[in-house]
Amino acid sequence: MFLQDCLAVRCFDLFVGALIFVIVLPVMLVIAVAIKLSSTGPVFFVQKRLAQGGRVFPCLKFRTMVSNAEDVLREALAKDPQMKAQWEKYFKLRKDPRITPLGRFLRATSLDELPQIINVLRGEMSLVGPRARPLYEREGQEKNRLFQLGLTVKPGMTGLWQVSGRSKLNFDQRIELEAWYVQNRSLRLDLTILVKTVGIVLRGDGAY
Template sequence: MKRSEVFRSKGNICQLSVYRSIPWWKRSFDFVFSVVAILFTLPLMVMIALAIKILDGGDILFKHTRIGYKGKRFQLLKFRTMYPDAEKRLGEYLEKDSKAREEWEKTFKLRNDPRVTGFGKFLRRTSLDELPQFLNVLKGDMSIVGPRPVVEGELEKFYGKNKRYYLSVKPGITGYWQVEGRSDIDNYQKRVQMDIWYVKNQSFLLDLKIILKTIWVVLTGKGAY
């Protein structure tokens, strides 16, 4: 079912002409899948939390504001993979390395990120840093499958008029871009087009296909950094 909706995002009124109600099956599936996943991975998450705390004594979880369904802001949860002074390290690195600065401005990511700890690199390569996001799904801020959750700067800079598609669904722990290209796709507009394709074609069977592909991508570590 489609309908138009006007919503406010940081003082700006936006017209969302492709707003879709979240399908009943999607929320039910998200809830059941997340509960099972949390119960199954709980011992592993406890071990990861202890390792992070022992290694440098810093916070276990990393929280970052992302944009969700209909422009709602939420705190994305991950296991912390960066040094406590990560932003200082990033600023110094980008100031010294023009190529890294260009890469950051283009993709909002770095292949050789100076902020990431040794253990953090392992967590990222295996995608274990994303396990706490099942809590985001239980809370209702995310889905198991959906577009990659983005910050406001990315949404405004790269999505443009296409942001209405992103805002019409909940962002996902995994998604079409993650399994079909992941970080191997360095053209951000290709990522945007893949998000749009998913929104237009989402279905229960497509979600299952993406989840199965995600398992393979995680096991092989393809495109992760």
Template sequence: MPAQLFRYRVVKRAMDISFVLIAFPILLPLFAVISILVKWTSPGPIFFSHRRIRKNGAFFSMWKFRTMCVNSTEVLDEHLKMHPTANAEWNANRKLRADPRVTSVGSFLRRYSLDELPQLWNVLMGTMSLVGPRPIVAAEVEMYADGFQCYCRVKPGLTGLWQVSGRSELSYDVRVALDCEYVERWSLSRDLLILMKTFRVVVHQDGAF
């Protein structure tokens, strides 16, 4: 087994598990506060499970704190029908700057990426890594085009190269290019650098909406 492949499969996994086990006791009080706020301010479950694609093209359930109303699909469909500009924005980036589905607490959680914290469980279970391409849904495979092969070579990540390179300010094509660059040039030192940059990006809300 090549040395780099060994580092990716063994050392990277060991780093993922170690980080999560250290972080969980520290983050538990924050989990409790967020859970209370989500439940208190909006009817529905605390957590949200979404079907995403992982390594080798298999599907898995990615966990988040719920940031949207429970009838989010209907709300989005109606909003896109009534607002052509929003429809064009959604088709281009799969994101909306002014998303009518997002609750008031959900907006705050998203701004600081706190809604992503339950994905530490995905990391611990081995369906995700701390660093890698962000998990995509089936509808995005076509947008990835040839880049989907790069995406399928590694585990999706809690954070990644495009998150620390402009986040939601980037076009979808640039996002795909950065995901492929990460896969082709992966190293442990680069993972550590991305993790450090992630903290700065989240604190300063760079490209967040």
């Protein structure tokens, strides 16, 4: 049954993913040109993320930050204790000094995540699943059962946490939702999450 479920999810990812890719390709080309014209740096941001089983894969996104983003973040956190506290709680910043003007629009509309459809077609991600976690999030989580449970399936372009509050949720709330998803996942649940994601993205809820 487990293998059948995995095969069904993979077939769903390939069919729907390929359809989405064809539809959004013109949009992706326009975004790529806009990024090149508006700021210095590459079109894509490639970050190592945690995949199923704790493996590492190159997660693709459109670049939304300045080219020296890590230096800018480090300096900003050192100067602003409140910003540092927000980063340590959410691993996100509401007013992130690293993000370009175009990047803010891409993030608000979630268009920056469109290249992840390539990750889906390559089999590194699913359309729906837990968040593809950055490597730094696994620090100190070796004995966290809920965190580790989220790594037993492929990460998704969208997931339960994205339709349940997105950036409004803190780290612990996210991993609790993702653990629940893993224990209750089904194609029906995935379809429900995909439909809800469309509404969330159109409204721009919780995105920054």
